[in-house]
Amino acid sequence: MSLMQSPMPWLLVIPLAGATLTMLLPDRWRSAASALGILSQLVAALLLSYQVIQSGPQIYAMGNWQAPLGIALRADGLAMLFILMSALVSSLCALYAQSYLKAEKRANFWPLFWFLWASLNGIWLAADTFNLYVGLELLTLAAVGLVAFAADERSLEASIRYLYAALLGSMGYLLGVALLYGAHGTLALDSLAEHWHWGPTSQVAVTLIVGGLLLKTAVFPLHTWLPPAHGGALTPVSALLSALVIKASFYMLLRFWIELDIYRHLPSLSQLLGILGAGAIFWGGWMALRQQHLKWVVAYSTVAQIGYMLLMFPLLTAGQSDASQLAYQGGILMLLAHALAKAGMFLAAGNLMICTGKPDLQALAGMSRYRPLTIFAFGLAGVSLMGLPPSGGFSAKWLLLQSSLLSGQWWWVVVLVLGSLLSAAYIFRVFAYTYRETGEEGDRFARPALSMELTALTLSVASILLGFAAMLPLQLISLPGPLMEALP
Amino acid sequence: MNEMIDWLLLLGLGAVAITSLMSQSIFRAVVFFILLGLLLSLVWIRLDAPDIALAEAVIGAGITGILLLDTLGQLKKTGKLTTEPSPSRARLGLALLASLTLVGLLIWAVLHQPQPAIALHQQVADALPESGVDHPITAVLLNFRSYDTLLEIGVLVLAVLVGLTLQSKDAPPDSLPGLPNPLLHACLTLLIPAMLLTAAYLLWAGADRPGGAFQAGAMLAAAFILLHLSGTRLSPRRSEFLMKAGLVMGFGVFLAVAVSTLIGGRPFLTYPDGSAGMLILLIELALTLSIGLILLSLFTVAHTPAQLPGKRRQDEQ
């Protein structure tokens, strides 16, 4: 009943309750409770999207205290897209994890998973700068916990590296928030935007916030923590981290950027972000080409793909409305395509590693004959990452390309094209290994569960289908709201 | 005079911070860090923030210091500490550059502070009568911004959850014996009740004075840790379920209260008319117990001997 009227708080209540229950319930009930939770999450997400589409952005005052005294939640088109995206990706990853993890490992997986989802939803809906900080820390600890989950040397090292980088990033963010509060006397995004005052204090605050968030998004050259964490975690965790977790800080960056008019006042920072993006594309691609470990190839590809998303920032320029719209749409579509494709690719890579029992690329020989379904999933995801038509990645790059031509910043076109060639190179390199035949050992491969192959395939197919149905998410994010008004 | 006190405090703060950072011996660094907590709680009193002073005293001088000391003991027990590699020139340069830039930017920002457009403390004062408590900070934490507090407790639960995840199931409990010192045990019979009473006092004081669930919970944890160190084990292993239930109880009660009003058709995290004060006390009571247990678990959880790095493949499928 209350779910029907206001689904927004339920998007937080369900995962938080899920975390509590899965900690306490006996083993056999955990998976059942999680399945129920996932279903109700999907229902709540769809209900809220329906509301947003029907009657515009929704504001929800927590505890009935209006912002800026209280904390408000806000659901607009962009937030809805991210909620739906995380619902789709997390539920498929959960399905995969159910077969992937042994029963006693699952016991601790579920609460971490639910905390992760709760913090993601909390961030998508947040409209308060300090609340975003707490959400970000919840996300960090959940993600670090999931990385450390395997409890071996490599994952422990990765989790410590990740934790330290993330802590520094969020402290930088908090320092920025402290300055903003001292200068404006408010923490709510809406009232900040309303009373926004440019001056040295705000400039330094914005610099700190952007710096902290860039570190948390693993933007080149602050990316060194990402490959070990994403490459060393258990497969469903890698997929969640690459597809969703790094998007959280990126999402915050985007909201601040547009709603607080940063693009208008700090154009040099925009160009800097674009340059960092270009650096990420080339460095990430180059490093992906040099890895011998399958999941590290995929992890470095994430570093490169973050670069494409950053390209939207220099293209969001005041006074060039059309180019900015295209850049906004292209950037978001890029992000969505990457979330689907990368989750699919990580799951497919995990399946391949189960087959061979080894993490190396060398071991993949003969795989294309033995596991065509998984190779197909890997390939489809690769098509989207390379940006070949008709995938979601292609549509996104096309939009970014048009935007850079329209705004006269042709050099980003060069970056886009060269970067795509580089991604093609590292993906075909993986393929080359799978077509190799060794012949000696015979085919003594293990077989992953069918559900694991199907989840990987579903995600990859979705990333391709996105190319045909790109209009749906683009319409969703273009629904009127404060964000769209602030967009140049 | 007042300004002189502030400058002297600041001087001490700087000296202690530098020493805790650059001291050769890591033990000395930790002692200085504990001392820094002490100075900071004085600073918070000077800043008219007694709630934070209280929290800093329990945390800085108590919990964090103990955790650091204990980890240090653990590192020493396992053998000679490896010699620290001396940081490279490049690292020094980078660190200096980053920190000087930061300090420069911050000073520039602070010197150009505009007049804030909104006076939030005024709004807090206006809404205080409806909040169910008389102490503005408790009102902010458990009513106006209770959503933040809910997530914050989530962070604590999460930390202990990760600790439990890393602990292997069949590992023996904490191997270190308690101290066989008769005077210690005699004093504890006096000190532990005093600590429990103080925790109760801090919890109760939170309604109209500085204090509250976190300070009380940390005090409780200090009492638990003292008991643990002297050899009395609140064994989590004997009844794992009960322990876990204790850890999430505070979070669970908080969430349950918030959801109950949601089902009753009111917004999330509201309190029914008139019962705000009572419900806040109930939540704080549950939070205090849970925070005490969580901090204790974070202290004990990492004491299990090394679980050999098992074959990674075993976890998969």
Added chain:
Amino acid sequence: MSLLEWLQGGLLISGALMFLVGSIGLVRFPDTFTRIHALTKADNLGLGLIVLGLIPASFSLSITLKLLLIWLLVMLASALSGHLVAWEARAQQVPLRQPGETENPEGTHE
């Protein structure tokens, strides 16, 4: 200033000086055991004088009780920690020293 305030002032200042003396003792005394002595003097006497000096400032029963309780607790704590350190130091055979005898900073005495 009234007589009471003079008294208060005297108590407070001498309490603070007691702390200073304790700190100096801690620095000057030659070995761990004598330093414990310096420490506990400062704790008990210094804080005691300051507490006595503060009681007339409020004349409230609850505050007086709280101040006395704090003093009592600190005495208990310093007695306990002094004892524990001495206990452990003896078990580890930490050497005794005469005034003027310097500790070997190179650590050969360990």
Added chain:
Amino acid sequence: MTLIYGTTLLILLGSLLVGVIRVLRGPRLADRLLAAQLFGTTGVALLLILAELQQLPAARDTALVLALLAMLAAVAFVSRVWQTGTEREETK
């Protein structure tokens, strides 16, 4: 009266700084710990006077908490650090 409180505060802060020398010099962990112990008590005294000076009764609660936690470090130190290992590295 404010002058007396202020003077007392300054003397106490000065004695803190003197105590720092012992932490720096060591040579034993126990000596550093003793100094830390003295800091705790000095902190209690400082808080009690600040409570009067700033008319902030809550500072007395902070002093109470500090007094209760004063021996926690000593107990942890004796049982965890000292008992369990050598302190050879510390004597340099």
Added chain:
Amino acid sequence: MSSDLIFTFGGIGLCGLGLFGFIYHRHLLRRLIAFNLFGNGTFLILVGFAQQGQGNSDPVPQALVLTGIVVAVAATALALVLIRRWFQLKQATELPEDSQS
């Protein structure tokens, strides 16, 4: 100068020191101490700077700092758990230099 402004500068100093130590050191415990210095500096700025602007004591940033302290304690405790584990497995108190393998 008011206490608020003085300790805002103190907070800035702590932030600078913390950031320096966090980058400079490799010992994980030292970096954790540095992180805590950075955090405490941020908290001082949060309260001091806000009260400097408002001109009187403000409960909102004080409540935020209390939340921040709890979060920092949780993160510190978690880091210590990971460090101990790391030490048990590797007998090392620092991470290897960035391995790109």
